[in-house]
Amino acid sequence: MRKPLGIGALLAAACALSLAVGTKDIPVTTVFEALTAFDPGDVDHLIITERRVPRTLAGVFVGAALGLAGTLIQGVTRNPLADPGIFGVNAGAALFVVLGIAVFGVTSLSGYVWFGFAGAAAASTAVYIIGSLGRGGASPLKLALTGAALTAALSSLQSAVLLTDPATHDRFRFWQVGTLAGRDPDVVGQALPFLAIGIAGALLLGKVLNGLSLGDDVARSFGRNTTTDRVWCGLAVVVLSGAATALAGPITFLGLAVPHLARTLAGPDYRRILPLSMLIAPVLLVLADVLGRVVARPGEVQAGVVTALLGAPVLVALVRRRKLARL
Amino acid sequence: MTPNPPTPNPPATDPPATANGRATRADVVRVSRARGRERTRTLVVSAGLAAAVGVVFLGSLAVGDFQIGIPDLLARLTGRGIGVHQLRVDYVLFDLRLPRAVTGLLVGLAFGLAGSVFQRLLRNPLASPDVLGISAGAGAAAVLAIVVFGASGFAVSAGAFTGALAAVALIYALAWQQGVSGYRLVLIGIGINAALLSAVSFLMTRADMTDAQQALLWRTGSLYDSSWEEVAALLGCLMVLVPAALLLARALPTLQLGDDSARGLGLPVERSRLALLLVATGLIGVGTAAAGPVAFVAFLSGPIASRLLGGARPGIAVAALVGALVTLCSDVAAQHLFGDRQFPVGVVTGAVGAPYLLWLLAKSNRAGHGE
Numbered sequence: 108m109r110k111p112l113g114i115g116a117l118l119a120a121a122c123a124l125s126l127a128v129g130t131k132d133i134p135v136t137t138v139f140e141a142l143t144a145f146d147p148g149d150v151d152h153l154i155i156t157e158r159r160v161p162r163t164l165a166g167v168f169v170g171a172a173l174g175l176a177g178t179l180i181q182g183v184t185r186n187p188l189a190d191p192g193i194f195g196v197n198a199g200a201a202l203f204v205v206l207g208i209a210v211f212g213v214t215s216l217s218g219y220v221w222f223g224f225a226g227a228a229a230a231s232t233a234v235y236i237i238g239s240l241g242r243g244g245a246s247p248l249k250l251a252l253t254g255a256a257l258t259a260a261l262s263s264l265q266s267a268v269l270l271t272d273p274a275t276h277d278r279f280r281f282w283q284v285g286t287l288a289g290r291d292p293d294v295v296g297q298a299l300p301f302l303a304i305g306i307a308g309a310l311l312l313g314k315v316l317n318g319l320s321l322g323d324d325v326a327r328s329f330g331r332n333t334t335t336d337r338v339w340c341g342l343a344v345v346v347l348s349g350a351a352t353a354l355a356g357p358i359t360f361l362g363l364a365v366p367h368l369a370r371t372l373a374g375p376d377y378r379r380i381l382p383l384s385m386l387i388a389p390v391l392l393v394l395a396d397v398l399g400r401v402v403a404r405p406g407e408v409q410a411g412v413v414t415a416l417l418g419a420p421v422l423v424a425l426v427r428r429r430k431l432a433r434l
Numbered sequence: 435m436t437p438n439p440p441t442p443n444p445p446a447t448d449p450p451a452t453a454n455g456r457a458t459r460a461d462v463v464r465v466s467r468a469r470g471r472e473r474t475r476t477l478v479v480s481a482g483l484a485a486a487v488g489v490v491f492l493g494s495l496a497v498g499d500f501q502i503g504i505p506d507l508l509a510r511l512t513g514r515g516i517g518v519h520q521l522r523v524d525y526v527l528f529d530l531r532l533p534r535a536v537t538g539l540l541v542g543l544a545f546g547l548a549g550s551v552f553q554r555l556l557r558n559p560l561a562s563p564d565v566l567g568i569s570a571g572a573g574a575a576a577v578l579a580i581v582v583f584g585a586s587g588f589a590v591s592a593g594a595f596t597g598a599l600a601a602v603a604l605i606y607a608l609a610w611q612q613g614v615s616g617y618r619l620v621l622i623g624i625g626i627n628a629a630l631l632s633a634v635s636f637l638m639t640r641a642d643m644t645d646a647q648q649a650l651l652w653r654t655g656s657l658y659d660s661s662w663e664e665v666a667a668l669l670g671c672l673m674v675l676v677p678a679a680l681l682l683a684r685a686l687p688t689l690q691l692g693d694d695s696a697r698g699l700g701l702p703v704e705r706s707r708l709a710l711l712l713v714a715t716g717l718i719g720v721g722t723a724a725a726g727p728v729a730f731v732a733f734l735s736g737p738i739a740s741r742l743l744g745g746a747r748p749g750i751a752v753a754a755l756v757g758a759l760v761t762l763c764s765d766v767a768a769q770h771l772f773g774d775r776q777f778p779v780g781v782v783t784g785a786v787g788a789p790y791l792l793w794l795l796a797k798s799n800r801a802g803h804g805e
Contacts, residue, residue, distance in 0.1 A: 119513040131590065144629065186558065186560060187558075187617070187620060187624075188558060188565055188619060188620060188624060188720050189560070236793055237795065237796055238795070240795075240796035248559065248796055251495075251559070251560055252559055252560075252737055252791065252795055253792060253795055254736070255733060256787075256788040256789075256791040256792050256795070257788065257792065259729065259730040259733065259734065259783075259787065259788040260784050260785055260789055261545065261784075261785035262729065262730075262784055263729065263730075263780075263781050263783065263784030263785040263788070264731075264785065265780065266650065266654050266781050267777055267781045267785075268779070269650060270650060270654065270778070270781065271649050271775065272652060276646065276647060276650065277643055277646075280635070280638045280639055280646060283635055283638075284632070284636060284638075284639055285635075286636040297594060305744075310550075322679060338782075355736040359563055359628055359631070359632075360628040360629075360632070361626055362626070363628060364624070367621060370565040371747035387689055398525060409635075409636070409639070411632055411635070412632045412633070414630045414632070415628040415631070415632035415633075416629050416632060416633065418625075418628070418629075419625040419626060419628055419629035420619065420623075420625075423622050423625050423626075425620045426609075426618055426625075427608065427618075427622075428609060428623055
């Protein structure tokens with residue numbers, strides 16, 4: 108119990124920092140007042156409620172969603188290299204956003220959200236269907252390979268569009284880094300229900316993942332239906348990573364690395380790994396976002412960049428220090 | 435804390451045990467027949483792939499805005515004269531198409547070979563160099579050279595080669611702890627990959643649009659400005675690296691049993707692994723320097739090869755042929771399939787190779803095999 112509590116406290120601290128720190132220096136007392144005694148006429152108060160609160164919320168939910176989605180997907184495919192991207196989520200979302208910009212002339216973030224979500228859902232459904240064709244059903248290996256192959260095909264299409272259409276590339280490269288900046292309250296509001304449902308659902312899947320991690324034959328001999336188990340996990344991944352990618356763009360590192368961090372802390376039991384992933388990922392993302400606001404003032408470094416640059420050394424250190432819990 | 439490591443697959447050709455634990459004469463015959471079938475299948479697939487590579491290679495030389503008839507083509511390639519339009523044919527053939535086709539062939543071979551060495555060495559079909567940060571190292575160095583230092587041409591290639599080697603050195607050094615376990619190497623590889631990729635995305639947002647577009651083109655991989663000097667350098671490197679890879683790859687089946695078993699069988703595990711990694715990285719670095727990190731060739735070749743071979747042990751030479759075929763087909767498609775618009779080869783490799791792999795996967799009815 109101590110580890111989740113400790114990380115929960117870290118998360119609270121990270122959120123507090125995220126509300127207090129920004130391009131404009133706002134005293135802590137004002138931040139507190141904005142939350143308790145809100146005055147719509149005060150510009151500082153507006154910055155807190157209209158900018159920093161949605162941004163922090165987005166960070167917490169996107170982080171939790173990506174951490175969980177990564178854990179689910181690594182559990183289902185039993186592959187340490189799998190991340191939500193392996194279900195074609197990022198490639199699908201990216202391709203649809205590119206097409207949205209290039210063909211439909213979408214320029215606003217709230218437009219991107221829907222294209223991103225549709226792309227993520229379409230791609231991951233396709234991966235699941237193709238991966239489960241044939242007599243073997245959706246075996247871990249086939250799912251992983253199918254996802255990687257579909258990602259390859261979709262990225263090819265995407266770069267074909269980008270190479271012939273520099274104007275679209277100009278917009279797309281800013282979506283592609285993955286950031287929490289500039290998310291209006293309504294954009295966050297669009298994605299929040301999906302994220303909340305996905306997170307709640309994912310937390311219930313610990314036992315299912317424990318079964319799948321034993322391998323198909325053993326899981327089946329315990330009376331589990333591995334096919335439906337995989338469908339549930341797949342569904343949760345689609346909702347979680349689709350909504351997260353739609354909201355923040357592709358933030359790849361969290362889904363990949365956080366499950367490994369959680370596994371080194373919690374051991375092999377997914378009922379403990381899942382909640383831990385859910386807490387670790389937002390800590391990393393929110394802290395990365397805060398750091399990104401501070402290092403390049405008055406500009407910002409996008410959270411997606413900071414997460415990976417900061418998270419990679421953490422991952423390396425943990426991998427080196429601990430005896431590894433394998434998948 | 436630690437659950438059991440996954441057990442590696444037993445070799446496919448274990449002699450079947452009989453009731454009294456001894457193999458009978460009939461069993462021996464059965465096993466040797468099965469092995470014979472595997473050998474035949476490997477031979478047939480390799481010959482078929484080699485023939486296909488040859489056909490596509492010649493096709494890519496013949497087809498284009500300026501058509502060269504097959505008789506003329508064969509005549510000029512073997513050094514015979516063809517009369518009045520020889521000068522024009524020679525220019526198109528020897529100055530434009532041949533260097534490009536040869537570069538495509540060699541780069542494809544190199545990527546296919548290196549990708550499948552990585553996948554088999556680390557016992558994970560997703561562990562290709564494009565996932566483990568090696569292509570990302572090359573890419574980051576090249577994008578840095580283009581965007582920050584305004585480099586082009588040879589400087590970018592040199593940067594990419596250095597970047598690939600530096601990435602591997604970093605990953606290997608970080609994974610070293612009285613030896614390198616494959617699992618640790620993989621995890622550290624993906625960490626480094628993520629960091630490098632996000633650095634690239636960041637550089638792309640800070641670049642001006644022309645540089646960003648040029649960097650995107652390079653990162654996709656193209657054969658646009660292949661020249662004979664480049665071919666010579668590439669060929670020289672591959673003459674050393676390819677035989678070395680094929681020779682070292684003989685340790686792969688033993689290494690795939692897992693570190694402990696391999697050590698038990700008397701294999702110097704660390705040394706074999708390091709040598710294989712070095713050679714495979716060399717192949718990636720050389721290929722990337724010549725054509726950019728042509729997308730997905732390294733990842734796709736191995737899985738396609740092992741599915742073409744069915745149950746037979748996949749040889750890395752077959753993967754190399756698949757790589758060459760995918761690259762050549764993609765370049766032909768990229769040049770001619772889209773009307774006036776020409777695409778770099780890397781745009782098409784994913785679109786050509788991936789659907790084929792998807793089809794093979796959907797068709798295959800073997801359940802849950804590790805390879």
